[in-house]
Amino acid sequence: NAGVTQTPKFQVLKTGQSMTLQCAQDMNHNSMYWYRQDPGMGLRLIYYSASEGTTDKGEVPNGYNVSRLNKREFSLRLESAAPSQTSVYFCASRPGGLNTEAFFGQGTRLTVV
Amino acid sequence: AQSVTQLGSHVSVSEGALVLLRCNYSSSVPPYLFWYVQYPNQGLQLLLKYTSAATLVKGINGFEAEFKKSETSFHLTKPSAHMSDAAEYFCAVTSSGGYQKVTFGTGTKLQVIP
Numbered sequence: 001n002a003g004v005t006q007t008p009k010f011q012v013l014k015t016g017q018s019m020t021l022q023c024a025q026d027m028n029h030n031s032m033y034w035y036r037q038d039p040g041m042g043l044r045l046i047y048y049s050a051s052e053g054t055t056d057k058g059e060v061p062n063g064y065n066v067s068r069l070n071k072r073e074f075s076l077r078l079e080s081a082a083p084s085q086t087s088v089y090f091c092a093s094r095p096g097g098l099n100t101e102a103f104f105g106q107g108t109r110l111t112v113v
Numbered sequence: 114a115q116s117v118t119q120l121g122s123h124v125s126v127s128e129g130a131l132v133l134l135r136c137n138y139s140s141s142v143p144p145y146l147f148w149y150v151q152y153p154n155q156g157l158q159l160l161l162k163y164t165s166a167a168t169l170v171k172g173i174n175g176f177e178a179e180f181k182k183s184e185t186s187f188h189l190t191k192p193s194a195h196m197s198d199a200a201e202y203f204c205a206v207t208s209s210g211g212y213q214k215v216t217f218g219t220g221t222k223l224q225v226i227p
Contacts, residue, residue, distance in 0.1 A: 004156075031213055040122060042203060042219035043157075050213040058214070090156055094215070098207060099145045099164035102215050104156030 002026050006091050006105035013081045013112045021076040021108050023091030029103070030096035032074035034058075034066060036087040037107075043090065049074055050096065081112045115140040117187075117204045119218035127226050132176075132191040134221045136204035139185065146187040147205040147215075148178055157203060163187060174198070199225045 007022045025032065030051045035043040035058075045058030049068040063085060065077045074093075078085060088109050092102040120135040138144050145164055149157040161172025168180045174197075178189045189202060204218040 033215065035217075040219065042119075043217040045214065045216070048213060056213075092157075092215075096213065099162065101147055101159040101162055102149075102157075102205075104158070106156050107154075 004091055004093055004103050004105040006089075006108050008108060009106065011108065011110050013078075013110065015082060015112060017081050018077065018079050019081065020078075021089055021091075021110075022073070023075065023105060024073045025091075025093040025103070026072065027093060027095075027103065028071070029093035030071075031094045032068065033092040033094075033102065034064075034074070034076045035090045035092065036060065037090060038087050046076065046089075081110075083112045086110060086112045115144065115206050115208045115214070115216050117146075117206045117216060117218040119202075119204050119221050121221055122219065123222045123224065125224040125226060126194045128196055129193050132189070132194045132198065132223065134189040134202050134204075134223065136178075136187045136189065136218060137185050138187060138204075138206050140206060140208045142208045144206045144208045146178075146180065147207075148172065148176070148187075148189050149203045149205060149217075150174075151201045151203065151220075153200075160189070160202070194223075194225045196225050196227065199223055 004025045033048045034046040047066040052071045091105045116139045147162045148160040163180045171177045
């Protein structure tokens with residue numbers, strides 16, 4: 001019963017470095033999401049993928065790219081990290097229907113120095 | 114566009130007291146509404162969801178919420194707070210206008226005082 005698995009759990013980057021956050025789900029869900037969580041701002045949607053082969057921008061896509069590698073995997077890439085990207089990142093998946101809930105990973109705590 | 118507003122970023126209640134966490138939604142089409150809970154250093158997990166079958170929805174851990182269309186509200190309540198309820202609570206919405214998106218509120222941190 002793994003659900004949604006994110007790696008890594010913690011990461012420290014220097015400004016300008018790049019990295020990819022990995023996310024995989026084993027529930028055969030169609031939709032996958034990347035959110036960032038910052039104090040007082042709730043969860044803000046970065047990118048989402050309604051189904052395999054499609055991706056769309058959310059509220060705060062600047063500085064990020066995503067890849068829906070297959071139905072299971074949805075990765076988030078920071079090409080040139082900035083201190084403003086210090087945050088906790090959550091991946092989530094949903095079956096995709098209107099009334100279906102999202103299932104979340106445990107999060108990745110990223111610090112950019 | 115769909116959105117939710119949570120009033121009060123921090124709420125404190127005494128153990129055994131009523132818990133009331135407020136959520137108002139904005140949606141041009143009938144919404145589907147959710148409450149999630151986040152314990153420290155964990156991801157979010159579903160408490161309950163409204164899917165139009167019934168306006169009063171019961172969830173896990175004794176929580177419930179009532180959908181009131183006239184007030185565009187979906188407030189979360191629990192009759193008697195327990196220490197283990199201390200967490201952050203998020204209201205969320207999807208709607209047919211943007212059904213693949215799940216939009217979250219800014220969250221309410223619940224403190225339970227012994």
